[in-house]
Amino acid sequence: MGDLFSGLGAGWGLVDSPTALLLIVAGLIVGFIVGVIPGFGGASAVAILLPFAVLLGAGNSVILTLAIYCGTAFGGSIPAILLNIPGEAGSAVVAIDGYPMARTRPHLAVGISRMASMVGGVIGLVLTILLIHPLSAVALQIGPAEMFVVALIALVTCSSLVGDSVIKGLIAGLLGMLIAMTGVGPVSATPRMNFGLLELYTGIPLIPAVLGLFAFGELIIVSREIAGQSAAVDGLGAAGMAPLKTAGRLRRLLGLEDFGELVEGMKITLRYRATLLQASVLGVVIGAIPGMGSSVAGFLAYGRARDRSKDPESFGKGNPEGIIAPEACDNAVSGGLLVPVLTLGVPGNGTSAVLLAALYLNGVEVGPRLMHDHPDLAYGSLLAALIASILILPLGIVLAGPLIQFTKVRLEILIPIVLVLSVVGAYSAENSMVDVVVALVFGLLAVVLRLCRYPIIPLFLGFILGPLTESSFVRSLALSQNDVSIFWQSAASKVLLAGLALLIVSSNRRLRRQRQRRKAMADAT
Amino acid sequence: MSKTRNLAIGLLIPVMVAVYLVLFWRNTAGRTLASVGFPRLLILILALLIVVQTVQELRGHAATSSSEGEPVETDEVATPAAISPDGPPLSGEGARPMVTVAAFLAAYVFILPWIGAYPSTALFAGTLSIALGYRRPLPIVVSVVVCVVTVAIFIQTFNLPLVGIGR
Structure with a gap:
């Protein structure tokens, strides 16, 4: 317990400065804006800001990244509730009950959403802070052989859960790992598969790869939604956003037009303590599993809240629990997400992968020793996320009104601006046009993969885990003098391998059940 | 025509990855096992997965060609589009x-x-x-x-x- 408090003390030193607070507020505002704009995700925003973030140093870049992530989770639910247009995948489920309620009482729905977001985020992070210390102590016992198996587990988990096919997920993940093998390996000075380019001698640069997958690729893909924009903008009228005189417009913009309704919404949220707690715990657990993410968590929390409810028929018609459960769960995911990142150096989604990239680029060795070697960074990031979760409430009250206006920004205008920012960001990393070309290639690869229904997240996870996995593999074999039994000799390895086998078997069973269900449905029709 | 297009889309990634694997394998020829052992292990596993995926695509294509409207047995899981963290799958529309x-x-x-x-x-x-x-x-x-x-x-x-x- 003493270590926990000393870690928290070290972490407090990181966030206890005006700069840190400013970065949290700035990150939240950026996250709110990104979350509100349909099609853009938190990973895209942090990827675009990565070249700047690296300049801020390890601590501040982590603070900024986490604040953006927390802001994105909340921002996405604003258009989902008011316009029935989810700003990001995790917010889709909030619209099921949020939109019907907002049609008659929009401020009540927004008040519920704001309070549930804050409480979910805070519970999730407090649970994570309590859990992470004992978990990090276990992680410290992990040797290279166990680390190799852990990396495989992370990759298989992510590949089997993301997308619609385990094999496609595995192909994407292993391809990412293989791409990461470009350049010199851990025991040789001769580069591998660098196409004769000196710039790729040390491997594929991380910033261009991140920008390619999450900025170029996403922006090309999001351009498909240009045709559907007019309907979204028309929807603003239905949400009661018609023009007013100056004073009324200002009050509406600041969300103070009906403050009583907002407060009532917050009070209603606090009445559903069991739902808040259950959804938050679920969020932490799901966030800790690589590849799951907030979209799955929100649907599961909604389903559980409906199953437990005494009035399940009211779900889908504006039941407060239908907003509280997914909102609390979605924001609690941000806590759970940090568990594998900080204890093992394994990212759970795109945003946490970029977070790890920011640490790598600042020279921080990410892995099981992170909590031990850099307690200030580890606990500081948790405290930064906690402060961001608390600030969601006041900032959300003030900014929800203005934020909804961002849904009016035309993609035809937004896409060129963000692309220019990304191109210059890719170039600025090493002052090299090769980096821009690398980003372009990764962007096109992301588009082709998405068109062929291959998931992107396992590819990036494989790319991030590649060097760690290879060095663990090589070190294990060096320690055992090329005896491969090192991978299953220790008790921890046996447990981990059993977990991996269980994972593969359960994925296969899930697929078989799906196939049988589809066959039965086809036979019935 | 759309069936052929679907097959082409289904085989595009396996073909691209197969070319990359061949190039990578040839690039690592003649090196020490410690230097290229892990990439070669990855190449072998990926090659196996690509064969499985290609067979599934071809079986799916043959099944849809022989029986109109019959379900295709691949390992595709009917995941709701919104649940996928990568967002909804893309089609050729709006390209x-x-x-x-x-x-x-x-x-x-x-x-x-x-x-x-x-x-x-x-x-x-x-x-x-x-x-x-x-x-x-x-x-x-x-x-x-x-x-x-x-x-x-x-x-x-x-x-x-x-x-x-x-x-």
Whole structure:
């Protein structure tokens, strides 16, 4: 317990400065804006800001990244509730009950959403802070052989859960790992598969790869939604956003037009303590599993809240629990997400992968020793996320009104601006046009993969885990003098391998059940 | 025609990855096992997965060709689109704006070193908005100005040699 408090003390030193607070507020505002704009995700925003973030140093870049992530989770639910247009995948489920309620009482729905977001985020992070210390102590016992198996587990988990096919997920993940093998390996000075380019001698640069997958690729893909924009903008009228005189417009913009309704919404949220707690715990657990993410968590929390409810028929018609459960769960995911990142150096989604990239680029060795070697960074990031979760409430009250206006920004205008920012960001990393070309290639690869229904997240996870996995593999074999039994000799390895086998078997069973269900449905029709 | 197109889309990634694997394998020939052992292990596993995926695609194609409307037995799982963290799957519909953005981006990256950062950025931002079907002049001008100012800020802040490189 003493270590926990000393870690928290070290972490407090990181966030206890005006700069840190400013970065949290700035990150939240950026996250709110990104979350509100349909099609853009938190990973895209942090990827675009990565070249700047690296300049801020390890601590501040982590603070900024986490604040953006927390802001994105909340921002996405604003258009989902008011316009029935989810700003990001995790917010889709909030619209099921949020939109019907907002049609008659929009401020009540927004008040519920704001309070549930804050409480979910805070519970999730407090649970994570309590859990992470004992978990990090276990992680410290992990040797290279166990680390190799852990990396495989992370990759298989992510590949089997993301997308619609385990094999496609595995192909994407292993391809990412293989791409990461470009350049010199851990025991040789001769580069591998660098196409004769000196710039790729040390491997594929991380910033261009991140920008390619999450900025170029996403922006090309999001351009498909240009045709559907007019309907979204028309929807603003239905949400009661018609023009007013100056004073009324200002009050509406600041969300103070009906403050009583907002407060009532917050009070209603606090009445559903069991739902808040259950959804938050679920969020932490799901966030800790690589590849799951907030979209799955929100649907599961909604389903559980409906199953437990005494009035399940009211779900889908504006039941407060239908907003509280997914909102609390979605924001609690941000806590759970940090568990594998900080204890093992394994990212759970795109945003946490970029977070790890920011640490790598600042020279921080990410892995099981992170909590031990850099307690200030580890606990500081948790405290930064906690402060961001608390600030969601006041900032959300003030900014929800203005934020909804961002849904009016035309993609035809937004896409060129963000692309220019990304191109210059890719170039600025090493002052090299090769980096821009690398980003372009990764962007096109992301588009082709998405068109062929291959998931992107396992590819990036494989790319991030590649060097760690290879060095663990090589070190294990060096320690055992090329005896491969090192991978299953220790008790921890046996447990981990059993977990991996269980994972593969359960994925296969899930697929078989799906196939049988589809066959039965086809036979019935 | 759409069945052939689906098959082509289904086999595109396996073929691309297979080519990459062959190139990588040949590139690692004659090296020590410690240096290339792990990449080669990955190549072998990937090759196996690609064979499985190709067989599934071909079986699916044969099944849809022989019996119209019958379900295809692949390992595809009916995951709700919104649940997928990657978002809904893409189809060929609405490909035109995607091709436009990709082509303009590639052209921008190509001309940037030759005509310089400011003119290429202004050209890219202005023409892309118009090519995507937007016609209101004021927002386009604002977008061009924002892009050029962004580049200028980067050049000043990071001291980037972006202006006129290659000229």
